[in-house]
Amino acid sequence: MRVLVAGSGGQLGRALAATAPAGVTLIAPAEADFDIGNAAQVREVVAAARPNLVINAAAWTAVDKAEADEAAALLVNATAVGHLAAAAAAADARFVQISTDYVFDGQACQPYRPETPPAPASAYGRTKLAGEQAATAHHPSPLIIRTAWVYAAVGNNFVKTMLRLMAERDEVRVVADQLGTPTHAASLARAIWALHGHSGTFHWTDAGAASWYDFAIAIHDEATALGMLARPTRVLPIRTEDYPTPARRPAYGVLDKSSSWAITGPARHWRHELVDCLKDISA
Numbered sequence: 001m002r003v004l005v006a007g008s009g010g011q012l013g014r015a016l017a018a019t020a021p022a023g024v025t026l027i028a029p030a031e032a033d034f035d036i037g038n039a040a041q042v043r044e045v046v047a048a049a050r051p052n053l054v055i056n057a058a059a060w061t062a063v064d065k066a067e068a069d070e071a072a073a074l075l076v077n078a079t080a081v082g083h084l085a086a087a088a089a090a091a092d093a094r095f096v097q098i099s100t101d102y103v104f105d106g107q108a109c110q111p112y113r114p115e116t117p118p119a120p121a122s123a124y125g126r127t128k129l130a131g132e133q134a135a136t137a138h139h140p141s142p143l144i145i146r147t148a149w150v151y152a153a154v155g156n157n158f159v160k161t162m163l164r165l166m167a168e169r170d171e172v173r174v175v176a177d178q179l180g181t182p183t184h185a186a187s188l189a190r191a192i193w194a195l196h197g198h199s200g201t202f203h204w205t206d207a208g209a210a211s212w213y214d215f216a217i218a219i220h221d222e223a224t225a226l227g228m229l230a231r232p233t234r235v236l237p238i239r240t241e242d243y244p245t246p247a248r249r250p251a252y253g254v255l256d257k258s259s260s261w262a263i264t265g266p267a268r269h270w271r272h273e274l275v276d277c278l279k280d281i282s283a
Contacts, residue, residue, distance in 0.1 A: 001023060001025070001052045002024075002027060002050060003020070003025065003051060003053045004027045004028075004029075004049045004053070004093075005027070005028050005054075006034065006054070006055070006057060006058045006080075006084055007031075007036075007056065008028030008029065009030065009031060010058065010059075011154055012057040012098065012150065012152075012185050012188060013028065013058075014155075015152060015185040015188065016189045016193075019186060020193070021193055027049045027051060033045070036056075036080035037076065037083070038083075039083045039086075042080075042083040042084055042087045043083075043087050046087035046090070047087070047090070051088070051091060051093045052094065053094045053095075053196055054087070054088040054091075054093050055096040056080075056095070056097050059076060059077055059131075060072070060073040060127065062124075063122065063245075064245050064246040064247045066127060066247065067123045067124075068246065073124060076127075077128050078133070078134050081097055081131040082134035082135075082138045085097070085134060085135045085137075085138035086139070088139055089138060089139045089140060094141070094199075095143070096142070096143045096195075096196055097132065097135040097144050098188075098192075099128050099129075099132050099147075100128045100147065100148065101147070101148040101253035101255055102121075102124055102125035102128060102250060102253070103118040103125050103132065103146065104118060104119060104125075104250060104253065105119040105250065106248075106249070106250020106251045106252050106253055107251065107252065108252050110254075110256075111254045111255055111256035112254070112256060113256045114200075114203055114256070115201075122247040122248050122249075123247065124247060132144050142199060143198055143200065143202070144201040144202070145192065145202050145203070146201070146202070146203050146255060147203070147205055148181055148253050149180050149181060149183055149205070149215075149253075150184075150185050150188060151182060151185065151277065152184065153277050153280035158212070158216075159274070159281075160281075163228065163281070166229055166235075167230070169233060170233060171235075172216065172233060172234070173236045173238045173243070174212050174216040175211070175238055175239070175240055175242075175243055175249075176212070176214075176237030176239070177251065178211060178240060178250065178253070179209055179252050179253065179254060180209065180210070180250070180252075181209050181210065181270055182210060182215050182270040182273075183204075183273075184270075184274070184276065186276070187206050187267060191260065202259055203257050204260045205267070205270075206267045206268060206269065206270035207268060207269045207270065208270045208271070210270065211237075213238075215270075215274075216235050218274055219274065219278075220232075220233060220235050222274060222278055226282055227282070228278065228281070
């Protein structure tokens with residue numbers, strides 16, 4: 001199977017390469033050679049690659065910057081998705097688009113199901129929803145996977161940021177009233193490989209739920225146990241209103257994964273995946 005990955009240099013793109021099943025020929029053009037905002041170049045690259053599957057692991061993920069420049073975020077998160085989906089369809093290839101819990105407003109009190117009507121409350125969420133719509137408009141049977149709180153041993157993410165701050169400071173303050181599920185990029189990549197033959201909208205995260213504060217506590221404790229932190233750091237809970245940001249974050253972003261887990265089997269708990277990631281960072 002020939003698989004073309006857009007965004008191959010990002011944390012999910014690298015995880016897809018690291019977890020690719022036997023028999024997969026991975027085609028991972030560099031960003032400089034694959035401008036997904038350029039429709040003509042996308043058509044040329046996809047046609048030359050002759051893929052059976054196109055996975056879009058590229059995204060604008062700067063949530064707050066999207067509030068100031070929604071047009072730029074829309075180009076990456078929606079317009080480019082349309083280019084990729086159309087090129088995949090022209091090549092008779094399957095197409096996978098990765099989306100987010102931010103397509104929901106975060107006001108629920110139980111996990112969001114794939115069929116729950118989206119209602120994004122931020123520019124980032126609106127652009128990612130537009131990306132889902134572009135995938136459906138330009139490909140006859142795309143696979144859309146919504147996920148949340150993705151991190152890895154590489155790239156910029158919450159785990160790497162917390163480790164840096166905990167090494168530099170005696171105290172860190174972390175929001176405790178936003179609930180979601182940390183998701184290891186390697187776990188998400190394995191799920192993509194397991195689900196790629198399906199179409200429709202699915203949800204995937206690791207198992208369990210946590211606040212950002214819970215996540216930070218786990219990072220601190222597990223990193224300390226692995227000898228990654230030279231001294232303890234106080235981790236203090238704060239409210240969302242104590243840490244104002246341009247974009248509104250979902251207060252509740254837990255996703256219902258029952259339909260995807262029926263295919264893949266249940267995910268591991270997020271804390272177990274966190275330990276694996278920390279071991280990779282410390283290796």
